Amino acid sequence: MALLLLVLVGVVVGVVVASSLLLRWNEVRYGNGRRKEGRLPPGTMGWPLFGETTEFLKQGPSFMKQRRLRYGRLFRTHILGCPTVVCMDPELNRRMLLQGEAGGLVPGYPQSMLDILGRNNIAAVHGPLHRVMRGAMLGLVRPAMLRTSLLPKIDAFMRDHLSGWAGSVVDVQAKTKEMALLSALRQIAGITAGPLSDALKTELCTLVLGTISLPINLPGTSYYQGFQARKKLVSMLEQMIAERRCSGEVHDDMLDALLRSGNDGTREKLTDEQIIDLLIALIYSGYETMSTTSMMAVKYLSDHPQALEELRREHLDIRKGKSPEEAISYEDFKSMAFTRAVIFETLRLATVVNGLLRKTTKDVEMNGVCHSKRVENLCLHEGDKLRSIHVS
Numbered sequence: 001m002a003l004l005l006l007v008l009v010g011v012v013v014g015v016v017v018a019s020s021l022l023l024r025w026n027e028v029r030y031g032n033g034r035r036k037e038g039r040l041p042p043g044t045m046g047w048p049l050f051g052e053t054t055e056f057l058k059q060g061p062s063f064m065k066q067r068r069l070r071y072g073r074l075f076r077t078h079i080l081g082c083p084t085v086v087c088m089d090p091e092l093n094r095r096m097l098l099q100g101e102a103g104g105l106v107p108g109y110p111q112s113m114l115d116i117l118g119r120n121n122i123a124a125v126h127g128p129l130h131r132v133m134r135g136a137m138l139g140l141v142r143p144a145m146l147r148t149s150l151l152p153k154i155d156a157f158m159r160d161h162l163s164g165w166a167g168s169v170v171d172v173q174a175k176t177k178e179m180a181l182l183s184a185l186r187q188i189a190g191i192t193a194g195p196l197s198d199a200l201k202t203e204l205c206t207l208v209l210g211t212i213s214l215p216i217n218l219p220g221t222s223y224y225q226g227f228q229a230r231k232k233l234v235s236m237l238e239q240m241i242a243e244r245r246c247s248g249e250v251h252d253d254m255l256d257a258l259l260r261s262g263n264d265g266t267r268e269k270l271t272d273e274q275i276i277d278l279l280i281a282l283i284y285s286g287y288e289t290m291s292t293t294s295m296m297a298v299k300y301l302s303d304h305p306q307a308l309e310e311l312r313r314e315h316l317d318i319r320k321g322k323s324p325e326e327a328i329s330y331e332d333f334k335s336m337a338f339t340r341a342v343i344f345e346t347l348r349l350a351t352v353v354n355g356l357l358r359k360t361t362k363d364v365e366m367n368g369v370c371h372s373k374r375v376e377n378l379c380l381h382e383g384d385k386l387r388s389i390h391v392s
């Protein structure tokens with residue numbers, strides 16, 4: 001019995017000593033010296049490899065709040081596989097973002113996001129390739145496209161999506177998710193609700209989880225599953241591209257516009273790999289953002305009947321003099337001042353993108369204490385909102 005107790009105590013002491021050595025090693029590894037120059041802000045780097053990712057994913061926004069209380073608005077941590085400096089100082093964040101590429105800051109997202117969204121995805125590239133990818137994306141939503149193609153299609157889609165709701169109980173969260181995905185798929189490749197959209201949705205959900213995980217490529221991990229989901233999505237998109245080339249038919253959607261872009265010499269021709277990464281980035285970026293914001297708008301409007309009434313009045317005024325099937329015009333869309341205010345207020349109250357990520361290409365000094373070259377990831381937060389910056 002006494003021997004067992006001794007072994008137990010030995011094991012506990014061993015675990016405690018090993019843990020504190022590992023924690024200490026991780027701090028030393030990132031060179032958090034005592035000198036003021038080159039010193040990182042207060043905080044902890046957590047465990048080797050894992051850092052503080054488990055707490056970050058478990059605690060959500062409280063993770064940042066708690067650390068801000070403990071360490072102040074500028075602190076260090078290690079999340080999603082990246083040593084990170086978090087800044088929750090609005091003024092400093094603004095200054096850092098304004099510095100842009102010239103100030104040594106380029107877009108930079110966690111490794112899992114970069115791997116799973118593809119090496120050409122807009123978050124992974126900078127410099128000339130970023131300009132090419134951005135130009136190709138903006139070309140899809142320029143005012144002429146909005147007027148003649150996107151708006152009428154969104155109008156038709158929304159009528160269809162909303163039909164049959166009257167008198168029934170609706171799960172707003174499920175419906176806004178369905179709306180965000182189906183509306184994107186229709187614009188992107190003319191895909192309507194059915195087995196293909198269901199299959200794409202399954203893979204997209206797995207891919208999303210993979211992008212916010214540790215980049216550990218072992219069967220069973222979210223990263224591994226996200227990467228497998230990416231492979232399936234890529235193969236579905238490759239098949240669509242092959243079918244389009246084979247049939248030679250013209251389609252009024254983004255995939256067609258991308259396959260044709262560059263043919264007239266006005267912009268650079270994208271490779272199939274770039275087109276696929278761009279489409280995955282579009283579907284990914286629009287999914288959670290649009291669905292959550294729409295859901296929250298419905299919630300806020302139901303909480304504020306006066307605002308709902310004003311919104312209804314604006315829309316009924318626009319519909320006056322139109323036949324029931326007539327789509328709204330670009331001018332109608334531009335005239336929706338109150339609707340736009342509701343959207344902005346919803347975005348303010350329910351920030352869905354609560355962080356920006358940047359990677360530094362040189363030492364970055366923040367508040368005179370932090371030469372961030374020694375960390376890979378710098379996160380900028382404002383209040384409860386994450387503003388993230390990568391530093392390498």
Ligand code: HEM
Nearest residue numbers: 107122123134137281282285286289290293352353356357
């Ligand atoms: C509520 C809706 C949305 C919010 C709040 C939002 C927010 C943001 C923010 C803050 C950024 C800047 C990220 C950075 O600088 O690191 C961004 C970038 C981007 N968003 Fe959104 N977004 C929304 C909807 C969408 C939708 C619907 C799409 C596409 C269908 C989209 C596509 C993109 C893309 C491609 C970028 C990267 C642009 C670049 O690097 O030049 N977003 N978004």
